[in-house]
Amino acid sequence: MDSKVRFKLNGEHVTMTADPLRRLIDVLRDDLGLTGTKEGCGEGECGACSVLMDGRLANSCLLPLAAVEGKEIVTIEGFRKTKRFELLKECFTEEGAVQCGFCTPGMVLAAEALLSADPHPNERAVRDGISGNLCRCTGYSSIVAAILAASKRGEGLW
Amino acid sequence: MKDEARIGKPMRRTDFDDKVEGTAVFTADMDLPGMLHAITLRSSAPRAQIARIDLPALPEGYFYVDHRDIPGSNVMPSPILDQPFLAAGRVNYVGEPIMLIVGPDRQVLSDILKDARVHYLEERPVLSIEDAEAATGGFIYADKPYFVSYEYCKGDFERAAEEAAFFIEDEYRTGYQEHAYLETQSMLASFVDGNVTVYGSMQCPYSVKESVQAALRLGPENVRVVQLPTGGGFGGKEDYPSIPAVHAALASMKSGRPVKLVFDRKEDIISTTKRHPCRIRIRSYIGREGTIVARDVDVSTDAGAYAGLSSVVLQRLSFSVCGAYDVENLRVRSRAYATNKCVSGAFRGFGGPQAFFAVEMHTEHIAERLGRDSLALRRSYFLEQGDTSSTGGLLSSPIRLGEIADALEKTSGYSVKRALYSNSAAREKRMEGCPTPLKGIGISMFFHGCGFTGSGEKDTLKAKVKLKKNKDGTVEILASCAEIGQGSQTTLRKIVARALDIPVGMVVHRYPDTGRCPDSGPTVASRSVMIVGRLLMDCALEMKGRWKEEDFEVTRSYTYPEGLCWDNDKFQGNAYPEYSWGGNVVEVEVDPLTFEVKVTGVWGAYDIGEPMDDRIVAGQIDGAVAQGLGYAGMEVLTVEAGRVLQDNLTTYAIPTSVDFPRTVACLIPNPYKEGPFGAKGLGELPLVGVAPAFAAAVGQAIGKRILRLPVTPEYIMRLMEEEAEDGF
Ligand code: FES
Ligand code: FES
Numbered sequence: 001m002d003s004k005v006r007f008k009l010n011g012e013h014v015t016m017t018a019d020p021l022r023r024l025i026d027v028l029r030d031d032l033g034l035t036g037t038k039e040g041c042g043e044g045e046c047g048a049c050s051v052l053m054d055g056r057l058a059n060s061c062l063l064p065l066a067a068v069e070g071k072e073i074v075t076i077e078g079f080r081k082t083k084r085f086e087l088l089k090e091c092f093t094e095e096g097a098v099q100c101g102f103c104t105p106g107m108v109l110a111a112e113a114l115l116s117a118d119p120h121p122n123e124r125a126v127r128d129g130i131s132g133n134l135c136r137c138t139g140y141s142s143i144v145a146a147i148l149a150a151s152k153r154g155e156g157l158w
Numbered sequence: 159m160k161d162e163a164r165i166g167k168p169m170r171r172t173d174f175d176d177k178v179e180g181t182a183v184f185t186a187d188m189d190l191p192g193m194l195h196a197i198t199l200r201s202s203a204p205r206a207q208i209a210r211i212d213l214p215a216l217p218e219g220y221f222y223v224d225h226r227d228i229p230g231s232n233v234m235p236s237p238i239l240d241q242p243f244l245a246a247g248r249v250n251y252v253g254e255p256i257m258l259i260v261g262p263d264r265q266v267l268s269d270i271l272k273d274a275r276v277h278y279l280e281e282r283p284v285l286s287i288e289d290a291e292a293a294t295g296g297f298i299y300a301d302k303p304y305f306v307s308y309e310y311c312k313g314d315f316e317r318a319a320e321e322a323a324f325f326i327e328d329e330y331r332t333g334y335q336e337h338a339y340l341e342t343q344s345m346l347a348s349f350v351d352g353n354v355t356v357y358g359s360m361q362c363p364y365s366v367k368e369s370v371q372a373a374l375r376l377g378p379e380n381v382r383v384v385q386l387p388t389g390g391g392f393g394g395k396e397d398y399p400s401i402p403a404v405h406a407a408l409a410s411m412k413s414g415r416p417v418k419l420v421f422d423r424k425e426d427i428i429s430t431t432k433r434h435p436c437r438i439r440i441r442s443y444i445g446r447e448g449t450i451v452a453r454d455v456d457v458s459t460d461a462g463a464y465a466g467l468s469s470v471v472l473q474r475l476s477f478s479v480c481g482a483y484d485v486e487n488l489r490v491r492s493r494a495y496a497t498n499k500c501v502s503g504a505f506r507g508f509g510g511p512q513a514f515f516a517v518e519m520h521t522e523h524i525a526e527r528l529g530r531d532s533l534a535l536r537r538s539y540f541l542e543q544g545d546t547s548s549t550g551g552l553l554s555s556p557i558r559l560g561e562i563a564d565a566l567e568k569t570s571g572y573s574v575k576r577a578l579y580s581n582s583a584a585r586e587k588r589m590e591g592c593p594t595p596l597k598g599i600g601i602s603m604f605f606h607g608c609g610f611t612g613s614g615e616k617d618t619l620k621a622k623v624k625l626k627k628n629k630d631g632t633v634e635i636l637a638s639c640a641e642i643g644q645g646s647q648t649t650l651r652k653i654v655a656r657a658l659d660i661p662v663g664m665v666v667h668r669y670p671d672t673g674r675c676p677d678s679g680p681t682v683a684s685r686s687v688m689i690v691g692r693l694l695m696d697c698a699l700e701m702k703g704r705w706k707e708e709d710f711e712v713t714r715s716y717t718y719p720e721g722l723c724w725d726n727d728k729f730q731g732n733a734y735p736e737y738s739w740g741g742n743v744v745e746v747e748v749d750p751l752t753f754e755v756k757v758t759g760v761w762g763a764y765d766i767g768e769p770m771d772d773r774i775v776a777g778q779i780d781g782a783v784a785q786g787l788g789y790a791g792m793e794v795l796t797v798e799a800g801r802v803l804q805d806n807l808t809t810y811a812i813p814t815s816v817d818f819p820r821t822v823a824c825l826i827p828n829p830y831k832e833g834p835f836g837a838k839g840l841g842e843l844p845l846v847g848v849a850p851a852f853a854a855a856v857g858q859a860i861g862k863r864i865l866r867l868p869v870t871p872e873y874i875m876r877l878m879e880e881e882a883e884d885g886f
Contacts, residue, residue: 101177137340137390138777141780
C-alpha cells in the first residue's frame with residue numbers, strides 16, 4: 001500500500017506517494033534521478049549509499065522511505081552546492097583521494113558529518129569517522145589526509 | 159632536472175570533478191528510453207546435470223533468456239575454450255549462470271526468480287587440488303584433472319641437486335582473494351536493427367566486443383563497446399565482464415529494448431573470478447659451502463570450474479616463483495587443477511603474490527637454517543644487470559635491488575629492529591603470561607614483469623593506437639585503455655602533452671569506444687603506461703614534426719624491442735620485456751592473548767623507472783599495499799562443499815580506514831629506455847610483496863614459521879599450540 005511521506009531533500013520540501021517500505025536509495029536513484037548516491041552492497045556495509053539525515057551519516061540502502069518522514073535528507077547533489085563541499089573537493093584533489101570514484105560521494109558526506117561533529121579531529125578521529133565507508137582503491141591514507149587538510153583550512157566553516 | 163620541469167610533478171586528475179560531485183555516470187546510473195532490467199538464475203549445485211527447470215508464467219512484457227537464445231557460439235573466447243555463457247544442460251559451480259529473466263520492474267524480477275525451480279541430477283564434485291590429484295576419472299575438463307601443466311629448467315638441475323650436501327624444503331598454501339571492487343559487475347546493452355552497443359564497467363573493451371560478436375554471431379562492424387566510469391577492477395573486470403555483456407546483449411536482442419544488468423553484491427562474490435588459491439612446494443639444494451646451488455619448485459593452483467585465464471596466471475606465477483635471486487640451477491613444474499568452484503582468474507599481481515609469498519618465506523627459512531641474517535642472505539643472491547632470469551632471458555637493464563634494500567633500511571630501521579625483536583630472553587619473558595605485545599618485523603624483495611607474458615605483446619595483442627590532431631589545435635588520444643581509477647586518462651595525456659610540448663588541457667582522452675578507438679590491448683599487466691604510453695609518445699613525436707598540418711592522424715603499432723627473444727614451447731628467453739622491482743618492510747605487534755595482529759609500520763621502495771605523476775603513483779602504492787595487507791592477514795574466503803561462505807562485505811571483510819597505518823614509500827629512479835620518458839609498470843608491483851613481509855614479521859613475533867595465507871588469529875593460535883620444536 002502506498003502512503004504519503006513528507007521530508008526535506010536538499011533544502012526543498014518533497015512529498016512522495018510510494019510504498020513506505022521502499023528503500024530510500026531506490027527512491028533517490030530511480031524515482032528522483034539522484035544517482036550520485038551509489039549502491040555498493042545493499043546491506044549497510046560499504047557506505048557508498050551514504051546520505052545525511054538531520055546532519056548525521058546514514059546508509060540509504062537500509063532506510064525505508066517511512067523512516068525519513070519529517071527528516072532532512074542531504075545527498076551529494078545538495079551538498080555539492082556548499083562552501084564546505086568546495087573546500088573538501090580541493091583537498092581531495094590535492095591529496096589524490098579519488099581513484100575509481102565509486103566511494104567518493106559517500107566519503108565526502110562522511111567527511112562532512114565528521115567535521116560538523118568535530119571540526120578539529122586528529123588522525124585517529126578521522127579514521128574512526130570514515131570507518132563505515134569502504135574504499136578499495138586508495139588505502140584511505142589520501143582520504144584521511146584530505147579531511148585533515150580541510151579541517152585545517154576550513155576555519156569557521158564547520 | 160628541476161622539479162618544475164619533471165613530468166612526474168602532480169596535476170589535477172582529469173577524471174576528478176565529476177567523480178567527486180557525483181555526476182560521473184556509472185553503468186547503474188545510466189538510463190535509456192524503454193530500458194528493461196535483467197536478473198540471473200544461477201546454479202545452486204556445484205556439479206550437476208540440469209534435469210528440468212520449473213518456471214512461473216511470465217506477466218506481459220517479461221522474457222526468459224537461456225542458452226537456446228544464443229544465435230552464435232555459447233563458448234567464451236579464452237585461451238582454452240570451455241566456458242559457456244549460459245549453462246546448457248549442466249553446471250560446474252555454484253553461481254554459474256543458467257538463464258536470465260528480463261522485464262521492466264526489478265522487484266517483479268526478484269519475485270519471479272524466487273519462484274523458479276531448477277531440478278538437478280547432482281554428481282560428485284571435485285572440491286580441492288587434492289581431490290583433483292586423486293581423481294582417476296570423471297574429469298571436469300577433457301581427460302585430465304588439470305587445465306594445463308608446465309615445466310621448465312635452468313642450468314643443470316639434476317646434476318646440481320645430486321651433488322648438493324642437503325636440501326631445505328617447505329610447502330606453502332595461499333587462499334582466495336576477492337576483488338571487492340566497490341562497483342559490482344554492470345552492463346547495459348542496446349540492440350537496434352542488427353547492431354548492438356554495450357556500455358559497461360570493464361577493463362578490456364575489445365575482449366567484451368569479441369565475446370559479443372561470437373555469441374550473437376555479429377560482424378565486427380555490428381558490435382560497439384563503450385567503457386563507462388568503472389568502480390574498480392583489479393583484474394576482476396579483465397575477462398569476466400564478457401559474460402554479463404553477452405547476457406545483456408542477448409536480452410536486448412530478444413526483447414527489442416535496451417537491457418541493464420547490475421549484479422548485487424552476493425552474486426558478484428559467488429559468481430565472479432578470484433585470486434587463485436595455491437599450494438607451492440619449494441626445495442632448495444645447499445652445497446657444501448652453504449650456498450644455494452639448485453631449486454626445485456612444484457606449483458599447484460586451484461583454477462575452479464573453467465580454465466579462464468588460469469594458464470597465463472600460472473605462467474606468471476611459475477616465472478616469478480624463483481624470486482629476485484640468482485640461483486644457477488632450477489626446475490619449476492606447475493599445474494592448474496580443475497575444481498567445481500568459482501573460476502579463479504586475474505587479480506592484481508596475477509600469480510605474483512602467491513609466488514613471492516612462497517619464495518620469500520622459504521628464503522627466511524633457509525637463512526634460519528644456515529644461521530645467516532635473511533637480508534644479508536638475500537643480498538648475496540640479488541639478480542644483477544647481465545644475469546639471466548629464471549627462464550634464461552638476459553637482464554640487460556640496470557637492477558637496483560641493493561639500493562632498494564638500502565632505502566628500506568634507512569626509512570624503516572629494519573636491521574636494528576630485527577635484531578631487537580629477536581632478543582629471545584625478552585620473548586620468553588613476554589611469553590610467561592605477561593601480556594605485552596609480541597613484536598616482529600619482516601622484509602621482502604620482489605619484481606613484477608611489465609606487460610604480457612612471453613611474446614604476448616608481439617604475437618597476441620599487437621597493440622595499435624591513434625593520435626588525432628583537430629583543427630582547433632586539440633589532440634585526441636584514441637586507444638582502448640580503460641580508466642578504472644588507476645589514473646591512465648591523466649597519465650597518458652601527460653605523456654602526449656609532454657612529447658608535443660603543448661599544455662595538457664589541449665589533449666583529449668575519452669572513455670574508450672571501440673567504434674572510434676583502435677585496439678591498444680587490454681587494461682592489464684601493468685602495461686598501459688609502458689606499452690601504450692610509449693606508442694602514444696611515438697605518435698606525438700611524429701605529430702610534432704608535422705604540427706603545421708591542420709588536422710591529421712598518426713597511428714602506431716607495437717614493435718618488439720630489439721634483443722628480446724622468447725620460446726613459448728620451452729619457456730626460454732625473456733619472459734617479459736622489462737621488470738619493475740621492489741621491497742617491503744612490515745612491522746607488527748601480535749597480541750599474546752587474542753593473537754590479533756596490529757600493523758605498526760609499512761615501508762616500500764620501488765623501481766618503476768620514472769614516475770609519470772607522483773600523486774597517482776603514491777595512490778597506486780597506498781591502495782595496493784592495503785590490498786596486500788588485506789590478502790596477508792584479514793581477507794578470508796572459504797568454499798565449503800562448493801559454496802562460498804563469505805558472500806557479503808560483512809563476512810568478507812576488506813580493510814577499513816582504521817586497520818593500517820600510512821605506507822612510507824620511496825622510489826628508486828631507474829629510467830627504462832623503451833618506456834615513455836623512462837616509465838615502467840606500476841599498478842601491480844606494490845601488491846606482490848606485501849604478504850611475505852607481513853608474514854615474516856608475524857613469524858618473528860611469535861617465533862614460528864608461517865606457511866600459509868591469510869595469517870589470521872586462528873591460524874596463529876594453531877601454530878602456537880603446536881609443539882615448540884616446530885618453531886625457530
Ligand atoms: S550500499 Fe548501502 S552500505 Fe553499501
Ligand atoms: S576510489 Fe575506488 S573505492 Fe574508493
